Amino acid sequence: MELTWGEDFAALTDVSKSVFARYSPLDDRSNTVPFAEQVRQFAELGWLQLADPSGTGDESASLGTIAAIFVEMGRALAQTPLLDLTVARDAAILAGSPTATALAARIGDGDAVVVPAFGTENWGSAVSVTGGSATGRVLGVEYADQAESLLVHAVADGESLLLLVDSAEVSVEAMPNIGGHPTFSVTLTDVAMTDQRTLARGSAADHAIDLASQRGDVLRAAQVHGAGMRLLDMTVRYAQQRHQFGGAIGRFQAVQYLCTDIAVNAHVTSAHTRAAATAIDTTGDGRPYVDLMRNQAILTAREMVHCAHEVHAGIGYMVESNVHLFTDAAKRWQFDFGDAADLNSSIVSAITEIYEGV
Template structure:
């Protein structure tokens, strides 16, 4: 498989770079673009309707192309709901019913803020659906306080994907070192009408799974972009910081640390391109995704560790941008899941491939 981003990746990335500069805390810590303005700009740019996860639209940009936006989003460390909205829209399109398609259209037009509440075992959360009632908590849900409604994937006596008004859920902030907008969304015996259930059984599971797989690729693209920006910051510091009669960048130990950042970032890019290519080609992406998640989680840790080694104590100062990457990296580590889970998925996927199961 050719390890390449999509055909229009570079063009989309160029536009995204100028947009996300406006949102970047690396440029201005006081940047606080109103949420409604973010949604409006993304809708105007067409970014809320990028890609067709069903593959029905041959003219739709590939996942490898869409990644260009998210590389630049990661490079700027821009905090936006773009990935959450993209994931919810993907899941709705994959369900394919008339009602789900209408929800996807409203998300794409910036008319509705529908946030996915897909519980993750790595976060220790679960939502069950039994006898038309939702129970449980989805953890680390981004921008839940801004949601009009949630797209909930629940399991139990039956798997469902349902759209639930945000007023029916209990939303609690989850304070974190990265100051990410994370929330616990709890459903305390919330009744769900039949017409709010968009998919059931295998159809529900598949829609949530594929939407999450695509989201993981775009999240890995963010890690890649963050690694590139952190490499630039660290190399510049190594050139400007003088000690023992010259720039610290002349020492091999410092050069090795900068190289570690570059290697971690580019390996993440390679795995993300591989996973995106598999998804776009309709190949079973699970082994590629497992390897990508494992590498991206490792890279998120490695890039900040190496950067802090070069910057030493100043990297922890509020005035330094390095510590901003530390908080984002910790969130990414959790999102990609444990190494044990990813290893198990890789082994399972390879077993299916080689046994033809």
């Protein structure tokens, strides 16, 4: 498999660097861009409609190309709703119904702020439909306090439903966390179901949610890669500047090994991310490449901050240091990916599935 990013990756990288400089806390902790302005800027840049996950768009960018934006987003540690809006639009396009298609167009134009509330096994979320009403709770929903509507995965008599629920019909509660991520609990209580609200059901709903989630995981892994490369730069620079025992600490092999571990994991994450993006673009389904990528991204998120703290020692825990910002982000990424209890067994399973299909 040719492991290359998309054709316009470099061009998008240059633009993304300048955009996310405004959002990054690494150079200025006071950097804040209002939510509405973020959505407007992403829409004006065309970032909300770069790709058509259905594969029917004539000018649709590849997933590997779009990843350029998210690599730089991770490098800047920028907190934005771009990933959530992208996943919501992808799911709406894949749902395929007229209502869903119209919704996708509005998200792409920046006229509708919709975030996914799919829930995951890791969060233990569940929404069920009985008697024509939806009830349940979805945890870990980002920007639920700013969204106009939510795309909710619900189950009715064993059948999946993809529902569009107005934010005024749900209860939103903040979930405080050490990283300050805009994460919320969304509770549905007897929300009435209508045909207009149901964007897809059965296998169509499962396909839309699964593929949109796979694509979202690829873009999240791209963020991990970008963050790893930025953290590597910071750690190497510190090892060159910090002097102890008569010279820079970077001259010690133990420090060099730690920097090397960050570099290796970040680059391996890049390779897995490109492989998963290519599989999705060419076949419409990235499993099990996405599973391998997720496991590597978990490992990278964990190891890169561990190694960086080892090199920076006590100063890395100081509020003035940026290292702890990467730690906060890495912990969230680990949880988002599921942080498998047994990485080795899941990796072996994914590799076996790949080679059995060759």
